[in-house]
Amino acid sequence: MNITTEFPYETTREDVYIPLPGGTRLYARIWRPLTDEPVPALLEYLPYRLGDWTAPRDWQRHPWYAGHGYASVRVDVRGHGNSEGLPGDEYDAQELADGVAVIHWLAQQEWCSGRVGMFGISWGGFNSLQIAALAPDPLKAVVTVCSADDRYDNDVHYMGGSVLAVDMHAWAATMLAFVARPPDPAQVGDEWKAMWLKRLEAVEPFIHTWLAHQSRDDYWKHGSVCEDYGAVKANVLAVGGWHDPYRDTVLRLVEHLDPGQVRGIIGPWSHQYPDRGLPPGPAIGFLQETLRWWDQHLKGKETGVMREPLLRSWISGSHPPATVYETLPGRWVGDASWPSENVNPVAYALQGGERIVASPQQTGLDAGRFFPFGNEADLPPDQRDEDAKSVSFEFPVEEAPIEILGRPRVKLRLRMDVPRGQVVARLCDVAPDGASTLVTRGALNLAARHGRDRTDDWPPGETEDVVFDLNGIGHTFPPGHRIRIAVSSAYWPWIWPQAGSAGFTLDTDGSFVELPVRRHTEDPAITFGEPEQSEPLGVVYPVTLEEPRPERLVVRDVAKGEWRLEVDPRYGGTRVYPDGLEFTEDALETYTIQQDDPLSARTRSDWRIRLHRPEAAWDVEIETRSEIAADEHDFITSDEVICKDGGEIVFHRTWEKRIPRTAG
Template sequence: MTQQLAVAAQAAQPAVRLLKNLRIPSAVPGHDLSGDLYLPDAGARACPAVVMVSSPRKDAFGGIGTRRYCRNLAEHGYAALFVDCFGTGRSAGAPRPMLDPAEVDDAVGVIDWTSQQWWCDGTVGIWGESHGASIALAVAARQPAALKAAGAIMGFTDIERDLVHPAGVRGGIAMFGHLALYDLVNSLLPPLREAEDPEALTVWRDRVEHYEPWFVDAWRLAPGDPVWHDRRVDPSRITVPLFVVAGWRDIGCAAMVSAYEQARGPKALVAGPWLHGYPDASPDEPVAVTEMLRAWWDRWLAGGDGGDGTAAALERPTVFVQGSSPGWVQCDSWPSVPSRTDTYAAHETGTLTPVRSARSSHWSSRTVEHECDPTVGAASGLTKHLVQSLGHPLDQHDDDMRSLAFTTDPLDEPLTVLGRVEVHLVLAASTSASRCVVKLADVDGDGRSVMVTSGLTKLDASAPNGSAARVCVRLDPTAYTVAAGHRLRLVLTNADFPRLWPADRRERLDVVAAGADTPAAQVAAVTRLVIPVPDPGSITRIARPLPPQRHGGRRRRPLPRNRWRLARDFCGESASFALDVHYGGEHGSGVPARFLQRSFSITADVSRANPAAATVRAAGLETTESDRGRRLVVRADLDISTDEATVTAEVLIDGELAVGRRWRMTQPGTSTVVATDLRRGDDEQGEQT
């Protein structure tokens, strides 16, 4: 009976036709892109098309992670096209940096090309996750005529600000770790689906010959270089209906929420407690956002309402409130209109004092001195990195005590933060810090401190004319309720290691706070925390929007255990960070690979006595074995210090070295690169600027 039910269920599923490796013109003559097309198997009938252009390859992890969503779209009457970016997978050329203008040109061309195909009725949408989401936003901002709607899941709009140089400060292991390893193993992996096709091998060999890692590009370009401006998306130019998914703990959270706020057409926002990746597959509060996105297509591409009213319900921003009494709510607007604004002044005693009336509250001002500790940061979790399976904030109490911290008394009632918190810094003239990391923490009755949200600002070397400098820092958007009896904590430091590269010298962060004696200064003259408190009547509690949807597929081979380790040497005043993550899956879709596995290992070390000696070392490995026993291995290694970096990559086919490359760089922000072919041993030195 069970077997009969399974056969009947399989027969009831809508059939899908898969057309592999369609050739699509790119912006470079003679270099085609490659796309897989999923079609409803209902005859030669034109239908709305939904496009994804992305770097995760359709013959590798991109296909493993995305094909179920493409099939689901086809089962519901859409033509779903998944296209390899220029220089990745089966598409010709060498990879470009993310959001390079030519990359966006390609994607705009894909939209136009799609609208003219026999299987498309002329109506096209674009969507994507991570890199694909960034491309979707960039294309929507270009306003191609055939594009009628867009969806973006946890992407970026400014590669410099979001990944490489946050707030103009040298970044850490997001770009110079996770993304660098991803780019190396993803770009250099030989073809899997057409493993013995001479044309596919020619495309791959040409790519290897001209390949330059994202790492080299990011290292070469200094903060503020005009090239970064060319790689930014202007969300205010988006006028088509836009569906945005943000993760409160994702590195692109602020970028995605800002994109929603700035877009000028119909729009929807879903924000949850997620790290980076598809919320459908998240281990924390999984939600079928791809099903919600399909309802968006139903409304704006097919002229329906999603069948169950889902699309109409998305007109109200849907967010997950973290902290005490967690759960989903819908808001009347985003950002919500606050019913009041709570202000707290930093006090020289280390407390945060409520300011009942900014006009009537006066204190004397005092300078609170602090020598920054470069080992601070890792206890905040991996909330600004690119890992999905682990990394939510830890107890950061130890980091708080190594920072400049100001804490309230226990709250009399719960406090909900919904939107962006502001911190108004008043910096003493003695401050020498080059940046300030600002965190808002929730401190429970046992002293456990959990980060609510954070922000970052670059500081001038000195205050003007030796006077106090005033800086407003807007923290990342969030939704969080601090329980009654808990305390708020404002944490100030110059370090967030390994998210940020540490300053190369010892620095001071001295702030002006309220004093305890006779009134003398207005509240605006001291450092303070400002929290917009939403109107309870503007928020409606709801059930989980949609439970996760399972579209088949499973991992049949066990993987090594993920590990995340933090260590502190109290004698040497140093800190170490280590992360090992593993991914794997069976591809299917005609790829003759038994199992594809990827492993990343990243370690980072910094000492308080000599922050300039900080190091990051990372290793990536991608392996697969075909059903004919052909074994492919791609290895990548990064060795990074304050002034130097070495990137090494090797490709082994059945144990033989097929590709070996090494790039050596000195002094970030310069274009001196020495490239070595490890098989020949010859060097090619890049241009010096």
């Protein structure tokens, strides 16, 4: 990592409140170049508390942009951090309207040229796209990283029409812990506690809303850019990683937006900015690449960025299974169009007649983390145990390597004796020694086989063909290896099991896997600069002698036939900021299931947060608990928030709710 200390411009920084229509003000931090000339503004707009949680990351990039001639602005969403107002739902109409108002405010400042760009990763990447679809006139360019254009089928809530247990639960619990945090008296003054209590009274766990919409309805269509790609007028640089769950959005954006307004980059990365150097690498000079985008579309400079291939992709070489890779083997390729003329579907017919697929309910414990962040236990380990719980089909790679780029597809002929169930397909690279590396996967709620917007029970005893895509990937299968497609009827804790799910019969006659095979091309060299950032904030992470608990721990109770997965998401631990703020957060997720009972599935998340300013005698603690269970008819949720000021409980609320199982 190159740390830049000298820039074309000297810079200044100020914290301000941006007024919105109606009088609410949003907290913002603005880094600007010291120049008499107006400059474009760049906006990153998040609920994740610029005063503490994202501050280390903000310091890596916002001052860098300012030093290169941009006003770089970080804004907290309404009701979060030090912003005024009450928190709302994820990407709700108020959040997007506020974002549009912020863009117009920025464009009207005397230091702004009137042209605005918007960028972000994850939430900030989502709302960048969503606000671009509202087409505010000053917004001319967007850089969206690890985000999704489809809130239903490519977010944290549902996968193939099934409840995405692992992150439907975990992210709802995470946001409950986020929204319960107070504003900082160092910024808002004595009003902090009244603001905090007012927010807490307005809290409603996200899980209630998300589980109330189990099919693709108007709730999910709101904010899903895939509903109308033509609404996006800004120029879009879409960036993703093959180990990020949102990567397919990049493929859809380069397919559906006008080629004159979009470019895509997919690297080997996890759910992180590509310059941070977190596994898997290689990292790239992402800030320099985005500067080319901003200069082209906000300053009118010819940077050559639109002469780059429509899609630049990393195709990984074969690698043994591991839960973390510092760097993956592979190469960059470029495609001038998408779908690409270099990629053709090749079908591999399944063989073997009828096969019964009845996976034990704990199948999926080796799935790895839904959101890899570059931690040591994020990625899937050797898949041999998972493959043994599945029905597998193999195809040898003989004389020449097989390179794939895009979304594999499976067509399966199934017979099922119950109305509800799910099917999961995993594509693996099997080495000569038998090691099985997960390449990609996909899932389908069989009640959603005719569309995500409807629920159709399976006629018991009937046979039907189902077709679904796996997540996109760039990968090379070398000669001597085997391509394995493994089919299972369970995938816990990613997929919440259907009540009564007992598996199905797979008829190989008419069943196949279709791979997007890319012909090997000698591409012009695709290169990126070395990673570069501005000076770090100077946050101190105290060293502890305590042995950290495992990131992912699987426990089996042999007598009960029960399996428990414990996950420490490693969000931050304890850190001390330069202004004296001491910040501690700790979280533990638990997923439990019995191997023969789909109704035994349970999830639980526990969070503990402390914010402490010793010099101001300010000491706040938050504890949250979130649980989900289900019976045949309902999901059963339980949530609790306890907030303390100086050790005294000032807020305590529990929510108990039953939500009918309409599709999940």
